Amino acid sequence: MNEIKVKVDHMTKCFGDLKVLDDISFEVKKGEFLCIVGPTGCGKTTFLNCITKLYTPTSGEILVNNEPVNLKKHNIAYIFQEYSAMPWLTVEQNVAFGLNVKHTPKDIVKKEVAQVLETVGLTKYKDYYPVELSTSMIQRVVIARAFATKPELLLMDEPYGQLDVELRFRLEDELIRLWKQTGTTVIFITHNIEEAVYLSENILVLTNKPTTIKERIENPLPRPRVVTDPEFIDLRNQVTELIKWW
Numbered sequence: 001m002n003e004i005k006v007k008v009d010h011m012t013k014c015f016g017d018l019k020v021l022d023d024i025s026f027e028v029k030k031g032e033f034l035c036i037v038g039p040t041g042c043g044k045t046t047f048l049n050c051i052t053k054l055y056t057p058t059s060g061e062i063l064v065n066n067e068p069v070n071l072k073k074h075n076i077a078y079i080f081q082e083y084s085a086m087p088w089l090t091v092e093q094n095v096a097f098g099l100n101v102k103h104t105p106k107d108i109v110k111k112e113v114a115q116v117l118e119t120v121g122l123t124k125y126k127d128y129y130p131v132e133l134s135t136s137m138i139q140r141v142v143i144a145r146a147f148a149t150k151p152e153l154l155l156m157d158e159p160y161g162q163l164d165v166e167l168r169f170r171l172e173d174e175l176i177r178l179w180k181q182t183g184t185t186v187i188f189i190t191h192n193i194e195e196a197v198y199l200s201e202n203i204l205v206l207t208n209k210p211t212t213i214k215e216r217i218e219n220p221l222p223r224p225r226v227v228t229d230p231e232f233i234d235l236r237n238q239v240t241e242l243i244k245w246w
């Protein structure tokens with residue numbers, strides 16, 4: 001499990017005179033669940049946009065499997081803040097979307113979609129349209145759509161930021177289940193320290209702009225994690241202390 005999936009190598013990103021990311025270097029191992037926390041506007045989304053090539057780094061580079069990111073070759077899924085299901089497609093068609101874009105043979109699409117719908121408990125609802133579903137079910141459709149393509153790298157930008165606590169906990173558990181089942185590498189951005197400690201294997205704490213890495217913290221807590229356990233609270237406090245220095 002020591003294979004490097006993502007290598008960020010001395011990456012700097014400026015927008016005109018504004019230096020956002022300042023000579024950032026870190027690695028993400030294959031199958032790792034990395035959470036990134038940092039102050040508002042420090043460049044977390046900018047970093048993800050550099051991985052997906054929406055932005056080009058000003059200097060330095062990002063490697064996936066030891067080569068420059070290539071979206072035709074590397075299977076990368078992105079779930080961002082204002083995500084939703086496509087209202088004109090059924091649940092099944094939504095989940096099949098990514099596979100169809102990749103021209104996957106129909107019988108394989110059917111099999112993969114059935115499997116992932118089963119995992120997230122949506123089999124019964126496969127012919128429903130998003131408008132007929134609750135918020136929690138729509139979130140599941142989106143997660144299922146991402147996992148159906150078996151991404152080698154899943155990027156998540158505050159996907160649960162707007163949700164109530166109970167729903168967030170349920171979806172986080174589901175995400176962990178899918179991550180374990182598939183072995184996908186996940187980079188997950190959040191403002192919520194508790195969420196980062198609950199989900200991650202490692203936490204990257206960023207500084208204010210021009211942004212550098214303040215600390216990388218290993219998260220050794222066994223799963224399933226309990227937010228009221230003393231060890232959980234200790235780690236949460238440790239990360240919170242780092243954030244107080246912003």
Ligand SMILES: Nc1ncnc2c1ncn2[C@@H]1O[C@H](COP(=O)(O)OP(=O)(O)OP(=O)(O)O)[C@@H](O)[C@H]1O
Nearest residue numbers: 015018020038039040041042043044045046047191
């Ligand atoms: N296309 C762009 N052109 C100019 N400036 C940009 C562009 N995209 C982002 N920025 C600036 O880069 C900085 C980082 O923005 P970014 O959205 O990456 O931060 P963030 O850490 O994701 O913020 P938040 O925590 O609020 O989501 C901000 O100052 C933003 O205004």
